[in-house]
Amino acid sequence: MTNIFTVDLEDWFHVCGVNALSREQWGRLPSRVEATTRWLLDTLDESGVHATFFVLGWIAEQHPELVSAVRSAGHEIGSHGHEHLRAYDLSPEAFARDVRRSVAALKAVGVPSVTAFRAPEWSINDRSLWALGSLAAEGFGVDASMAPVRLVGSPAFPRHPHVRQTASGNITEVPPLVADRFGQSMPMGWGWGLRMSSPGRVLRRIEEVNRAGLAAVLTVHPWELDVDPPRVRLPAALHFAHYFRLDGFRNRLRSILTSSPFGPMGPYAAAQTGG
Numbered sequence: 001m002t003n004i005f006t007v008d009l010e011d012w013f014h015v016c017g018v019n020a021l022s023r024e025q026w027g028r029l030p031s032r033v034e035a036t037t038r039w040l041l042d043t044l045d046e047s048g049v050h051a052t053f054f055v056l057g058w059i060a061e062q063h064p065e066l067v068s069a070v071r072s073a074g075h076e077i078g079s080h081g082h083e084h085l086r087a088y089d090l091s092p093e094a095f096a097r098d099v100r101r102s103v104a105a106l107k108a109v110g111v112p113s114v115t116a117f118r119a120p121e122w123s124i125n126d127r128s129l130w131a132l133g134s135l136a137a138e139g140f141g142v143d144a145s146m147a148p149v150r151l152v153g154s155p156a157f158p159r160h161p162h163v164r165q166t167a168s169g170n171i172t173e174v175p176p177l178v179a180d181r182f183g184q185s186m187p188m189g190w191g192w193g194l195r196m197s198s199p200g201r202v203l204r205r206i207e208e209v210n211r212a213g214l215a216a217v218l219t220v221h222p223w224e225l226d227v228d229p230p231r232v233r234l235p236a237a238l239h240f241a242h243y244f245r246l247d248g249f250r251n252r253l254r255s256i257l258t259s260s261p262f263g264p265m266g267p268y269a270a271a272q273t274g275g
């Protein structure tokens, strides 16, 4: 069983809803994405892992060579939107516009086709299911934006890949790895849940879902791999999501990547749905 490794390719200041990190500030903030992504590319190479990178269109515009490096290392490229906007904050028209801009930016740096999407901050949920129809209409076949946890998604969302039908066609939803802890569905394959867990615990959970016939989907951001991340004042929940236990995460991640087989999302999604 090959598990799935994904990356949301964005800079440390791509946080939704924080004035000090608003779109107008991005050009003035010190970029950290090159060094952290290069570390990740080296580590994936050493581990023999090909991943799916959900690239922010704005990053493709600002760092075209970085996106080329990701591509030439053999990784799959998907879209993370253009300006890091939450789907449920947008009208369907504005969402479609942002998605189209991201695809145009990716095509401009040589990505031949873009068919997989992940919304910023897991923002396709019960408030924004219409977005799946928009994605299908724009030619996307895979979405990975629905987290089966409270706060950003819903524990009621399926934990396995499944087809969502929309008026514009079907789209395959591929959710991230969760675990039941403290009586709740918790993130295990991403964010603070992945960073707080020992590699042993993550690998045991991966084995559990593999035994059930499913691949585990893991996700990181380059800024989680920054050994000296810029610090800004964030609301408590965001502070936790961004800064909790970054210490030692590079080593824990490397240990996970070298202990289980990982690959990109596209082939798995296609195999799950017979297409």
Ligand SMILES: [Zn+2]
Pocket (backbone or CB within 6 Å): 008, 010, 014, 080, 084, 119, 120, 121
């Ligand atoms: Zn993001």
